[in-house]
Amino acid sequence: xxxxxxxxxxxxxxxFLGCETAILxxxxxxxxxxxxxxxxxNAGGFGVIACGAMTPELLxxxxxxTKALTAKPFGVNLITMHPQLFDLIAVCARHDVSHVxxxxxxxPKGSIEAIKANGAKLICFAPALALxxxxxRSGVDALVVEGMEAGGHIGxxxxxxxxxxxxxxxxxxxxxxxxxxxxxxxxxxxxxxxxAAGVQLGTRFACASESIAHPxxxxxxxxxxxxxxxxxxxIDPRLPVIPVRSLKNAGMENFxxxxxxxxxxxxQGAVDMMEAQLQIEHFWAGALRRxxxxxxxxxxxxxxGQSVGMVTKEEPVAxxxxxxxxxxxxxxxxxxx
Ligand SMILES: Cc1cc2nc3c(=O)[nH]c(=O)nc-3n(C[C@H](O)[C@H](O)[C@H](O)COP(=O)(O)O)c2cc1C
Numbered sequence: 001x002x003x004x005x006x007x008x009x010x011x012x013x014x015x016f017l018g019c020e021t022a023i024l025x026x027x028x029x030x031x032x033x034x035x036x037x038x039x040x041x042n043a044g045g046f047g048v049i050a051c052g053a054m055t056p057e058l059l060x061x062x063x064x065x066t067k068a069l070t071a072k073p074f075g076v077n078l079i080t081m082h083p084q085l086f087d088l089i090a091v092c093a094r095h096d097v098s099h100v101x102x103x104x105x106x107x108p109k110g111s112i113e114a115i116k117a118n119g120a121k122l123i124c125f126a127p128a129l130a131l132x133x134x135x136x137r138s139g140v141d142a143l144v145v146e147g148m149e150a151g152g153h154i155g156x157x158x159x160x161x162x163x164x165x166x167x168x169x170x171x172x173x174x175x176x177x178x179x180x181x182x183x184x185x186x187x188x189x190x191x192x193x194x195x196a197a198g199v200q201l202g203t204r205f206a207c208a209s210e211s212i213a214h215p216x217x218x219x220x221x222x223x224x225x226x227x228x229x230x231x232x233x234x235i236d237p238r239l240p241v242i243p244v245r246s247l248k249n250a251g252m253e254n255f256x257x258x259x260x261x262x263x264x265x266x267x268q269g270a271v272d273m274m275e276a277q278l279q280i281e282h283f284w285a286g287a288l289r290r291x292x293x294x295x296x297x298x299x300x301x302x303x304x305g306q307s308v309g310m311v312t313k314e315e316p317v318a319x320x321x322x323x324x325x326x327x328x329x330x331x332x333x334x335x336x337x
Contacts, residue, residue, distance in 0.1 A: 005336070006189070006329045013198030016121070016142055016175045018073040018098060020044035022198025023188070023321060025205045026144075026179055027051075027077030027101060028152070028303070030292040031213055034062060036317070038069035039210035043318040048075040048101055056087040063095045075099035075123070080108055093118035101144070104153075106131070112139050123177075127155045129165050142175040144200055149181025151203045151305035154231060154245050163194055171195035183310030185327025189335075192328070203229075203305035204324075208317045214295030218314060220247055220302055225309040236263040238273065239280050247302035251287060254299070258283050 007014075013022025025032065025040040027050035037047030049066060051059050059076070066074060076097050078088050081104050089111065092100055100115045101123045115122045121141040126132035132143055145166050147159025159180035170176055175197030182188060188199050205211070207218040228248050232255060234241035239259060246252065262279050265271045271279070284301060291300025 003329050005332045006192075006325065009189075009192040009332075010198055012175050013177065013196075016197060017046045019046045021321060021325060022046075022177070022192075023324065024048060024075075024144075024177060024179075024198065024200040025317075026146075026150075026200045026202040027075075027103070028202050028206055029053075030289050031206050031211055032077070033212060034065040034069055036205065036208065036211045037066050037074050039208065039317040040205065040321075041070045041072035041074045043316075043321045045317070045321050046073065046075065046099075048077050048099075051076060051078050051082070051088060053079075053082070054088075056084055056091050059088055060091045060094075063091065063097065067095070073098045075101050077101040077103055080104040080106070080111070085111060086114060089114045092120060099123060106135075107138070107140075116141075126166060126170075126176075127157070127162075129169060132166050132170050136170065136174055140174070142177065142197070143170060144177045144179050146178075146200070147180035148231070148243075148245070149306040150179055151206070151229065151245050151308070152303045154180075154243050156243075163191060163196070167191075167195040171197070181306050183307035185324040185329070186331040188324060189328040189331040193332075193335075201307075201324075203307045204311060204320060205317065206304070207311055207314055208320060209314050210317050213292050216295035216297050217291050217302065220249075220297045221304060221308055221311050222313060224304065224311075226306040229304045229306045229308050235259045236266075238266060239263060239276060241280065244284070244301070244303060245305060247297075247304050247308070249300075249302060250298045251300060255283055 010022035021044045023045040025047050027048040029050045029052035032050040037049050040047035076092050099121045123142045124135045124140045126143040145162045147162050148154045163178050177198045177200045178191040178196045179200035182201050207221045224247050231243040231245050262276045266276045287301035290296040291302050
């Protein structure tokens with residue numbers, strides 16, 4: 001009965017994604033590769049490959065390798081700023097990828113048409129209601145609403161507020177998936193009842209048994225509590241920093257020192273604005289890879305959301321999804337009673 005209730009609340013999402021549970025594992029650069037993505041899809045969820053800065057050749061190989069590990073649908077996350085975005089879209093089309101998730105701002109001219117030309121469904125992030133409406137008018141098929149509790153690059157508004165602003169207006173038009181700060185099934189049930197078609201989690205899956213993340217990276221997650229997952233801070237208005245939520249470590253402190261150093265160089269006229277901004281951007285280049293792959297938990301970037309406190313041990317993806325579904329179903333049952 002309650003399972004039927006949960007299934008019916010998720011029906012739009014599962015139909016849209018073509019899977020059994022409307023739980024997406026959001027793309028995580030370096031983490032969301034063939035193993036985690038196929039494990040999520042094989043367990044009835046929806047895995048998404050993180051393309052990040054991959055070349056078209058690497059993405060081609062990753063999609064092929066993922067297909068070899070699962071016959072279930074999965075998506076590919078592309079970043080709008082990638083210089084070869086249209087070549088990456090062509091790679092997805094060649095592989096008949098069913099869903100493309102575009103991250104990193106509004107889709108550039110021609111990209112929506114290019115993605116949909118081959119029949120793929122397009123999912124975009126809506127950081128505000130006005131942008132959600134604009135994206136749907138432009139032909140986007142589904143939205144992800146992601147709050148600042150999430151791991152990785154974040155906006156300024158909380159998931160709970162975005163959900164209240166966007167779900168009542170948009171949920172009837174397109175499937176909307178809620179992301180950011182979700183660690184248990186009770187929260188999933190709540191967002192479904194508010195009109196979400198499903199949810200997207202990242203942090204909760206990052207340390208699954210099937211994740212290739214370094215043991216030291218996983219250990220840092222298991223030890224951390226919500227308050228350890230903090231957003232990076234911009235200290236000089238001339239040097240823009242997109243906030244990134246990650247676990248407090250020496251790398252984050254060094255980043256603040258680096259901004260101060262570059263701001264001083266700028267004041268002294270020792271570097272121009274372009275060079276200064278490049279130095280800031282380059283600081284984090286490779287930092288996530290160093291943490292995820294090499295296990296450098298001090299100098300690397302431990303991107304994690306506030307739900308990290310609910311990640312306490314290494315578990316198979318199937319167990320995590322099953323636990324979330326039981327919690328969601330039980331919450332719905334309690335409400336019905
Ligand atoms: C380690 C890590 C890396 C991430 N990398 C990306 C990325 O490359 N592209 C993207 O769109 N989102 C990225 N995200 C965000 C996730 O896809 C997802 O939306 C987010 O983790 C959901 O919030 P949660 O962390 O509270 O579960 C990343 C998140 C984490 C934790």
